[in-house]
Each structure stands twice: as C-alpha cells, then as structure tokens.
Amino acid sequence: MNDTNGNNAEIENVEAVAVALAEWWHASARDLPWRFGRATPWGVLVSEVMSQQTQMSRVVPYWNDWMERWPDAAALAGAAKSDVITAWGRLGYPRRALRLQECARVVASDYGNELPQTYDELLALPGIGDYTASAVMSFAFGERIAVVDTNIRRVLSRVFLGVESLGGAASPAERALAKQVLPQDSVSKCRRFDRSSVVWNQSVMELGAIVCTAKSPLCEACPVSSRCVFLRDGRPGLGERRTRPRQRFQGTDRQVRGLVLNALRNLPEGEIAVDRKSLERLWDDHIQLDRCIASLDEDGLIEILPHADVRLPV
DNA sequence: CTCCAGTTTT
DNA sequence: AAAACGGGAG
Numbered sequence: 606m607n608d609t610n611g612n613n614a615e616i617e618n619v620e621a622v623a624v625a626l627a628e629w630w631h632a633s634a635r636d637l638p639w640r641f642g643r644a645t646p647w648g649v650l651v652s653e654v655m656s657q658q659t660q661m662s663r664v665v666p667y668w669n670d671w672m673e674r675w676p677d678a679a680a681l682a683g684a685a686k687s688d689v690i691t692a693w694g695r696l697g698y699p700r701r702a703l704r705l706q707e708c709a710r711v712v713a714s715d716y717g718n719e720l721p722q723t724y725d726e727l728l729a730l731p732g733i734g735d736y737t738a739s740a741v742m743s744f745a746f747g748e749r750i751a752v753v754d755t756n757i758r759r760v761l762s763r764v765f766l767g768v769e770s771l772g773g774a775a776s777p778a779e780r781a782l783a784k785q786v787l788p789q790d791s792v793s794k795c796r797r798f799d800r801s802s803v804v805w806n807q808s809v810m811e812l813g814a815i816v817c818t819a820k821s822p823l824c825e826a827c828p829v830s831s832r833c834v835f836l837r838d839g840r841p842g843l844g845e846r847r848t849r850p851r852q853r854f855q856g857t858d859r860q861v862r863g864l865v866l867n868a869l870r871n872l873p874e875g876e877i878a879v880d881r882k883s884l885e886r887l888w889d890d891h892i893q894l895d896r897c898i899a900s901l902d903e904d905g906l907i908e909i910l911p912h913a914d915v916r917l918p919v
Numbered sequence: 920c921t922c923c924a925g926t927t928t929t
Numbered sequence: 930a931a932a933a934c935g936g937g938a939g
Contacts (some may be wrong), residue, residue: 657925663937664924697935704926734926754924774930810924819922820939853920854935863935904934 616765618832619786623805629828630808635815637661638669640807646720646745647677647712653737653744654705659696661814667696679718681709687877687917690906691870699866700904704732722746740806749790749802751783756813757806761786763817767834769842820844861888861897866906869917878916 634640639652651671655664671692675681681689684706693702708730712720720741721727727738735753742748753775761782762770770779788801816823822843824830835841854860864887868879888894898915901907907915 653924656923658923658935660923660937695936697937698925700934701926732926736925740924752924755922756924814924857934859933859935866935 616782616785618765619788622764622786622829622832623788623801625828625832626808626812627801627804630804630811634807634811635661637665644672644745645677646722646741648672649745650708650720650733650737650741651705653740654701654708654732655696657701657737658698663696667692667694675709677718678709678712678720681706682713685919686905687919690866690917694870695867699906701732703905707731708733720745722748724750743803743806747800747803749787749800751780751787752806752810753780753783754810756810756817757783759819760809760813760817763822763835764829764833767838767841769835769845858893858897858900861893862901862906864888865894865897865901865915869907869915878910878914881913884913884915 637652638644639648644652648668652664652668655668655671674692675684686703686706689702689706690699693699696702711730712718716726721730722742724738724742727733727741728735733741739750739752740754742750743752758770758775758779762768762779765782765786788805790800790802812827812829816827822840824833824836824840827833827836830836865879865884868883868887872879884894884898885891888897898907898909898913901915902909905918908918909915
C-alpha cells in the first residue's frame with residue numbers, strides 16, 4: 606500500500622529521466638575528490654558531514670587537508686580537540702567538528718576502525734542523521750536506499766509533481782516519492798559507484814545543486830527539461846518563498862560565538878589562551894558575550910580559565 | 920536578503 | 930513543530 610502520496614498515475618517518466626540523468630552525470634559531474642571510488646567509506650562520511658549546510662566548493666580544500674592529516678577514524682579519534690576545531694576553520698557550525706570526532710571515537714573503539722555498513726548503525730553515530738546515514742549507505746557502500754536532502758526534494762517535486770517542495774522537514778509524501786522513483790539495481794553492475802540507484806541519487810542531487818537550483822534554475826541546460834512537469838506547467842510558484850524566515854546572523858549569538866572561536870583559532874604560534882580584556886574587545890555587549898562564552902563552554906568548544914580567560918580544549 | 924549535500928535539542 | 934547552530938556566495 607503506497608498511498609502516502611496520491612500521485613502514482615503521474616509517475617511514469619522515471620526510466621527516461623534516469624537514463625538522461627545518468628548520461629548527464631557521466632558527462633558533467635563535478636570532479637570532487639571523494640567521488641568515483643577514490644575515497645574510503647570514512648572519507649565519504651567526512652565529506653558528507655562537512656557538507657551539511659556548507660557548499661561543496663568550500664568543502665573541497667578542507668576535506669583534502671583533513672584527510673591527509675587524519676586519514677581514518679582512529680587518527681581523528683586521537684587528535685587534540687583544539688587541532689580539530691582549528692582545522693575545521695571557517696566551515697561553520699563547529700559543533701559538527703566535535704561530533705565528527707566523537708563519531709570517529711565510536712568507530713575506532715566499537716567498530717575496529719571500520720565504518721559500520723547498516724543504516725541503523727550509521728544513524729546511531731554522533732552527528733549522523735537520516736540524510737548522512739542514507740548518503741553513506743548509497744555513496745560509500747552502494748546499497749539501494751532512497752536519499753532525501755533539500756536538492757533531491759526540490760528536483761523530484763519539480764520533475765514529477767510539477768510543484769515546489771515546501772520548506773521545513775521532509776514530509777512522508779516526499780520520502781515516499783523518493784522511494785517510489787528510486788531505480789532497481791541490476792545484478793550485473795557490481796562496482797558500487799556504477800549501481801543505478803547510486804548514480805540516481807548522486808545525479809539527482811547534483812542536478813539540484815548546479816542546474817535545478819532553488820531560485821533560478823537553468824532549465825535551458827537541463828537534461829530532463831523535456832520531461833519536467835514543473836517546466837511544462839510554466840514553473841508555477843518559482844521563487845516563491847516557502848521556508849520560514851531564517852534567523853538573521855548579524856548581532857546574534859552565532860556571530861559572537863564565531864568571533865570568540867575565530868580569535869582562538871588565529872592565536873599567534875605558541876599562545877593558547879585569549880585573555881578577558883581581548884574577549885571584551887570583540888563585542889560590546891558583555892552580557893551577550895558572557896552568554897556566548899558559557900554556551901561555547903557547554904558545547905565543549907572552549908574551556909574557561911581563571912580570570913575568565915578562555916582557550917580551546919585539549 | 921536568501922540559500923545552502925542537516926543534526927540536535929527543546 | 931520550532932529553534933539553535935556559521936559563514937560565505939549570489
């Protein structure tokens with residue numbers, strides 16, 4: 606019973622779309638260093654965590670340096686937290702860096718330094734949610750599993766339903782659609798990055814990232830434009846804002862937290878702490894500053910020293 | 920000002 | 930279900 610979405614009659618283009626997308630993928634996919642079987646499963650996981658809310662183009666140099674320095678989970682597990690936070694640099698959401706190291710510690714100690722190969726075990730790892738667990742199952746292990754992220758939601762909704770996907774969490778209907786159109790894998794294709802479900806997930810996501818973008822999709826350059834319900838219907842609601850207003854950044858705690866962390870990352874060689882005086886120069890509102898220092902401490906991103914100086918954790 | 924290969928906490 | 934969490938690019 607697949608009644609979660611009432612659109613089964615609508616979905617009949619899938620084979621043709623899959624063929625066109627696969628061709629486009631092989632001709633136009635970005636040559637990211639963790640693609641095409643060049644990275645270990647752990648390397649794929651690292652790339653996915655770094656890409657949570659951060660554009661791929663910004664991730665590439667960080668990933669290269671990171672994997673050279675900490676090639677596997679055990680290496681990262683043994684690193685100093687301060688080094689992990691510093692290496693994370695300006696990727697944003699630095700708690701991801703800490704969770705990635707926690708993840709590495711679990712993989713190293715509970716799984717013998719080899720990434721577990723089931724969705725449920727991956728999902729249980731720190732910092733790994735539904736998207737990343739699915740992505741690793743598909744991209745690293747070649748398993749047939751529906752991957753649902755913001756790009757895939759947008760592309761599938763446009764191509765097959767002709768409407769913009771709504772903001773917020775993925776709906777049951779969107780998940781059902783993703784499962785419904787996921788290609789079967791033929792038995793003969795054994796190389797994991799050649800499996801049709803894997804190419805499907807990667808190419809749909811890639812299309813959403815570089816062609817079928819949120820605000821101004823490049824329909825002229827789209828390999829499935831002739832089969833896209835959204836384009837056929839005149840792209841109804843394109844550019845219409847469906848997400849709730851995002852929190853502004855200027856003046857928020859996130860900005861202040863970023864300033865404190867940035868000061869700690871950029872300390873001269875040999876210095877490990879920022880003193881209270883310097884902290885107070887970073888932000889005029891000392892109430893907010895103290896709130897942010899406290900929250901950074903709670904997150905394990907800094908340690909508070911005597912005299913209210915701060916440092917990165919060991 | 921919006922958007923971005925999301926996850927966790929409330 | 931909503932808020933918190935960075936920072937850069939278009």
